[in-house]
Amino acid sequence: MHFGLTEEQQMMQDVARNFAENEILPDLEDDEANHRFRPELLKKMGELSFFACALPEEYGGNGFGYLESVILAEQIAKVSGSWRVPFNMQNLGPPITVAKFGNEEQKRRFIPGWTSGETIGFFAMTEPNTGSDVASMGTTASDRGDHWELNGQKMWISNAHVGDWGLLYAFTDKSQKHKGMSCFIINLKETEGITTTAIESKLGLHCAPTGEIVFDGAKIPKDSVLGEVGQGFQICMWQLNNTRIGCAAGALGIAGGAVAAAIDYANTRTQFGQKIGAYQMVQAQIADMVAEHEAARLLVYRAAWLKDQGLPNQFETSIAKLFASEAAVHAASEGMKIFGSYGYSTEYPAQRFLRDAHSLRVVEGTSNIQKLIISGISLGDKENR
């Protein structure tokens, strides 16, 4: 067993840390206040090969794996939870899913655009009445002979109103239940009958766009299907097990950011004639935050490593996502307490860490859903895959 990073992994970590500090941080609070998403930053991340991990080299992969994607995403999230989100949209979501289930033409046509950041990616399952129970979705794709016709509504979709090409999950035959769902590669900007609207009321992740999509008789070509007709549910579950590790990496980064800020503050703020870090109660808070953050890192790196080995990892991925997202919320919440009144001020990042961390307990399967997966495998009801 070896716990250290290789020289190359350390270099990637440095590149991501520098990028976050030099390209994201200087304008971050202004961008957050104005809910500003900057496509040019996405392209820069693409140029630095941030989105090319865990992909075959013939489609633009950089020769690195899930572990390196996690290492990069962690460093970005340490500064901004919002700017971690693109790792799921441009790398771990659509590209890796198309690399696995797509035909040759789809792989060559779509993957390079996503990984370079030129094409803004997305994936759409959630609807107003469908969240955890993905198979309850109402959106349909009807076979009209020479095209598919889309009807329905998606909600809470990252990049909905800025997205280009991405994955849509819809029913092609509702009577077949799970086996009647299919996955499509669609274009949001160039398809008639598709309208998108931004959701501006989010608590956090203000630089990561989220929105709604309405399909009103939208026509898409017959060859838009990813994999086989009726394979959508299987593709969706496979995809979620990958995008979930991206969320876990994001949580790890946010926890790290919250811990670092709290330690820094505890070492500078004085009350009753001493630094607040000299008080045992503050020390206990910091010890818990640090221990949980360190444990989260081991769990997240282990799950990513298992993916790179091609070994079963659903169990470990869910544990990593559950533990890291809860650790991030706890670290951010304790961090706010350590900052006192300044923790309650939007001038300090403590509250942003908490607002962003909460999203990670919800997306890609809530904490309860992770517990269902973990307990189901532990009790022998399901196999780890």
Ligand SMILES: Cc1cc2nc3c(=O)[nH]c(=O)nc-3n(C[C@H](O)[C@H](O)[C@H](O)COP(=O)(O)OP(=O)(O)OC[C@H]3O[C@@H](n4cnc5c(N)ncnc54)[C@H](O)[C@@H]3O)c2cc1C
């Ligand atoms: C910022 C943000 C970005 C998002 N991006 C995307 C995206 O890009 N694409 C996309 O498709 N979706 C996206 N989502 C949606 C997200 O994935 C869903 O919100 C999530 O799956 C939970 O669904 P829900 O909100 O409908 O909650 P529900 O499923 O309604 O759950 C509500 C509560 O009930 C609990 N619950 C539900 N079922 C069970 C059960 N069987 N056992 C125990 N407890 C249960 C849940 O844990 C939760 O606490 C995004 C959401 C947010 C906030």
